[in-house]
Amino acid sequence: MSASVSAKAGPASSQTWTVDIIVTEGFVLTEMAAVADTLRIANRVLAQPPFKIVMRSAKGGRMYSRTGLSVETEAFLERPVAEFAFVLGNSDPDHPGLSLGRLIKSYTSRDAKVYLLAEAAARYLKDKGGKGATHWENSALLRERLGMFDASHALASEDGPVVTCAGMGATTDVVLALIGRLTSAAAQMSVANILLHEQVRDFSSLQPFAGAKPTITGDQDLDHSIRLMQANIEEPMPIGDIVAELGISTRSLERKFKTFLGTTPNGFYREMRLNKANNLLLNTTMSVREIGLACGFQNGFSSLYKSIFGITPFALRKRRRLGEEIAEDFSASGE
Secondary structure, rough: OOOOOOOOOOOOOOOOOOEEEOOOOOOOOOHHHHHHHHHHHHHHOOOOOOOOEEEEEOOOEEEOOOOEEEEEEEEEEOOOOOEEEEEEEOOOOOOOOHOOOOHHHHOOOOEEEEEOOHHHHHHHHHHHOOEEEOOHHHHHHHHHHHOOOEEEOOEEEHHHHHHHOOOOOHHHHHHHHHHHHHOOOOHHHHHHHHHOOOOOOOOOOEEOOOOOOOOOOOOHHHHHHHHHHHOOOOOOOHHHHHHHOOOOHHHHHHHHHHHOOOHHHHHHHHHHHHHHHHHHHHHHOOHHHHHHHHHOOOOOOHHHHHHHHHOOHHEEOOOOOOOOHHHHHHHHOOO
């Protein structure tokens, strides 16, 4: 398996990553939604949906959350094919279903990245005896029981192919970070905006996060420039006007974008507008021309779109809607 979390799919890439979401009885619904919905929105934002989501459990079948809501799952594979796996917590770090050492190894031995959330992280750290992150409640509980339990209060801790995480609301930050690594900063921010997630917190941010001024990137000028871009989608603001507003040079802004986001100001701005165009294309009845104008492309929108995504806006809309109709037909027929 050759996938790497540092790989970038890029706007025109057709690369697809499989993500297994691993649940046990009593799984935390908040965490499942944070993983599945965030990836689903990324698939909606990007022209070429990059994520295939598979729900898995030890034996497959229907699994129930603590709320009583359930999901259908497929059984674990002896040789997993997914590039990423998220193991959900279930409010009980002693639950036997979280004893997954062999399963985790089956993923990591094939170069997959495994994210352990909340109780799953606590169980892994308890069994392995290493350092990492888990929800502060689990850390306090196990410290009381064991006397010694070395877990940080960071949102997440990365140790090679295994990432231990606080879970709960911080799950969204972890998934957004993965989207940013695999696709682009603009795609990550587009998904965060749809979720009304004001900022993507760094793994090292302490939980619970409070008392700090919200920041998008950690750089004040870069944050300001992105907010100006977000506020001026329909009538794009020239980069010269943005740097004048910030009181810095164009070269300085370019360095900041390169350092923090790995792109250029113009490239980021254009992709942000294209991501909005994708959203409108797949979720409204606006014409392609109306969408182009709404996203600041006065002329040549279809040609630009095809040059970047390899498909025209009209063809993408037709293909995605046809795919949805086929899925509905299968569902209606019980197949």
